[in-house]
Amino acid sequence: MRQTTRGGMRRWLGSLGQAVALGLAMAMVPGVGAAQAQGLSWDESLQRDAPDRYTVVRGDTLWDISGRFLRHPWQWPEVWQVNPQIRNPHLIYPGDVVYLYDCNGRPCLGLERGQGEVRLSPEVRTTPHREAIEPIPLQAIQHFLREHRVIDDPEDLDELAYVVAGDDRRLVSGAGDRLYARGSVEGRGRVGIYRVGERYLDSASGELLGLELESVGQARRMRSEDDIVVLEVTTSSQEVRNEDIVLPLESRELITQFYPRPPEREVDGRILAVPGGVRFIGRLQVVALDRGRRDGLEAGHVLMVEQQGELVSxxxxxxxxxxxxxxxxxxxxxxxxxxxxxxxxxxxxxxxAVGDRVHNPRQGLDAAQR
Structure with a gap:
């Protein structure tokens, strides 16, 4: 019975996108719906070994859960349909069960809620909101979301405040130390302290694409006299040194929900670097790419990485x-x-590796193995 249902209807994945929720606010994105899904065959949608049921466990991510069913996780929007049985599609908890079933002649996925409970013998504990499954491993990128910054024009550095000295002639400072910066520091609250890092250059044209500022700590503004600002270091991940940059903290909202999808425009770029100086790259590593907003890229866009071909004689x-x-x-x-x-x-x-090409994912090809 199961084989007949799955073998005859591979064109639809039904409610997978909503069933696994993916924490990605799909319903809010225009132009996504069942009409797009009709272009996908069953073979192009489900993994050959897609399970009948999968119980969510702690440590799963929504990307990984989807990958157990979908051959191409980035195609979530194209197979999305409303699943009325899920009251809150933004949350999936350990103990919930994702299952495959016959949905009026179409293969669909449903969700059995664990009622927010995880059974840990011999007791039952309620799973709080903060333990909901993450869309992706957020710990791998939180530092870049919260603290890393990139400036587009290196000439901007000349306008930024910078550390000129530590208290009592210290060359390096840490949490609790007083230090002095020169330049304009707006506001009266906390400021960020940054060190100039990677210069990202276009390999073909030599254009400067961005100048990385690595966060080394935060400080509290105490007072100023002429163009000298007195600061007290409140937190530090590294020693604060002379010439480190001082900037007001960015008031940006921390993004924790991502909506994976292919770019709307054609993208053809390269991996520029791996923060930290690593050259060879594996899963869950952060990479810098030579394409940005001016090329149509947005948070959530998914690109295929093409390994550079070998150079032979x-x-x-x-x-x-x-x-x-x-x-x-x-x-x-x-x-x-x-x-x-x-x-x-x-x-x-x-x-x-650095230099590998990135481009729009190609529909109908097997996604790279996890």
């Missing part, structure tokens, strides 16, 4: 040849800037 002519590249992973944009972006590698079937 023609055995007859001895000329250098670059072999064709191979699709080897998926990266999701989580922090776009004007000229470049940060993304998180969600899937990788091969070791990725």
């Amino acid at each position: 023609d055995p007859r002519t001895s000329e250098a040849l670059r072999l064709p590249g191979e699709d080897a992973g998926l990266v999701m944009i989580f922090r776009p800037y004007e000229k470049m972006s940060y993304g998180l590698v969600m899937q990788a079937s091969r070791t990725l």
Whole structure:
């Protein structure tokens, strides 16, 4: 019975997107619905070994849960339909069960709520809101969402305040220390202290795409005299040094819900770097890309990573040849800037590297293995 249902209706995934919720506010995005799903066959939608039922466990992410059923997790919107049995589609908890069933001649996925409880023998404990399954592993990107910054124009550095000295002639300072900065520091509250990091350059044109500012701590403004500002370091992840940049903290909302989807425009770019200096890249590593908002990228856009083909020597002519590249992973944009972006590698079937190409995912091809 199950084989007949699944084998005859692979064109629809029914309510998967809503059933697993994905924490991504799909219903709020225009242009997404069942009409788009009709372009997908059953073979293009479900994993060949998609289970009948899956019980959500602590440590799962919504991306991973979807990947157990979908061959292409980035196609969630294209197979989305309303599932009225789910009252709150933004939350899935450990103990909930995602299951496959016959939905009026279409394969659908439903959700059995665990009533917000996780059974840990010999007692039952209520699962609070904060333990709901995350859409992606947020701990891998929180530092970049909260503290990292990128400026587009290096000339802006000349206008920014900077540390000129520590108290009592200290060369480095930490939490609880007083230090002095020169320049205009707006506001009277906390400020961020940053160190100039990576310079992101376009490999072809040499254009500066962004200048990375790495957060090293925060400070409290105490007073100012002429163009000297007195600060007290409140927190620090590294020692604060002379010439570190002082900026008001950004008042931006921390994004924790992402809506994975392919870009609307054609994107063709490269992996610029891996923050921290690593060259070879695996799953759940943050990468910097040479495409940004001006290229149509937004948070949640998913790109395929094409591993650069090997450079070989023609055995007859001895000329250098670059072999064709191979699709080897998926990266999701989580922090776009004007000229470049940060993304998180969600899937990788091969070791990725700086210089690998990124482009729109191709429908109908197997996604890279997790």
